[in-house]
Amino acid sequence: MALSITQACIGCFACKEVCPKNAVTVAEQGFMIVEHRCDECRSNTNGPQCGQICPVETAITDNQGRALNPPGSLSGIPQKSHVIAMTK
Ligand code: SF4
Ligand code: SF4
Numbered sequence: 001m002a003l004s005i006t007q008a009c010i011g012c013f014a015c016k017e018v019c020p021k022n023a024v025t026v027a028e029q030g031f032m033i034v035e036h037r038c039d040e041c042r043s044n045t046n047g048p049q050c051g052q053i054c055p056v057e058t059a060i061t062d063n064q065g066r067a068l069n070p071p072g073s074l075s076g077i078p079q080k081s082h083v084i085a086m087t088k
Contacts, residue, residue, distance in 0.1 A: 002038035003048060005031045008059040015050035015060070024050065
């Protein structure tokens with residue numbers, strides 16, 4: 001199963017521009033990744049190019065629903081749970 005684009009996507013087109021498989025498409029319901037085209041950038045040592053360039057946390061998820069850019073990963077703002085863990 002390929003990666004997915006979530007409701008957090010702001011439609012900036014960046015992932016569409018960099019995808020080497022032309023797997024990102026714009027549908028009526030928003031940006032989508034065409035499953036049979038996406039190979040998750042397996043041959044790229046930097047990993048999924050869409051995830052590398054996407055400026056929005058949680059906008060792209062893997063096949064387990066895990067965000068390629070989780071909350072806090074781009075903003076540098078620690079999530080509440082991490083702050084709580086660090087202060088205990
Ligand atoms: S993982 Fe690679 S092939 Fe798949 S949508 Fe992202 S950039 Fe395209
Ligand atoms: S790079 Fe991220 S925010 Fe931009 S269109 Fe792709 S998924 Fe949406």
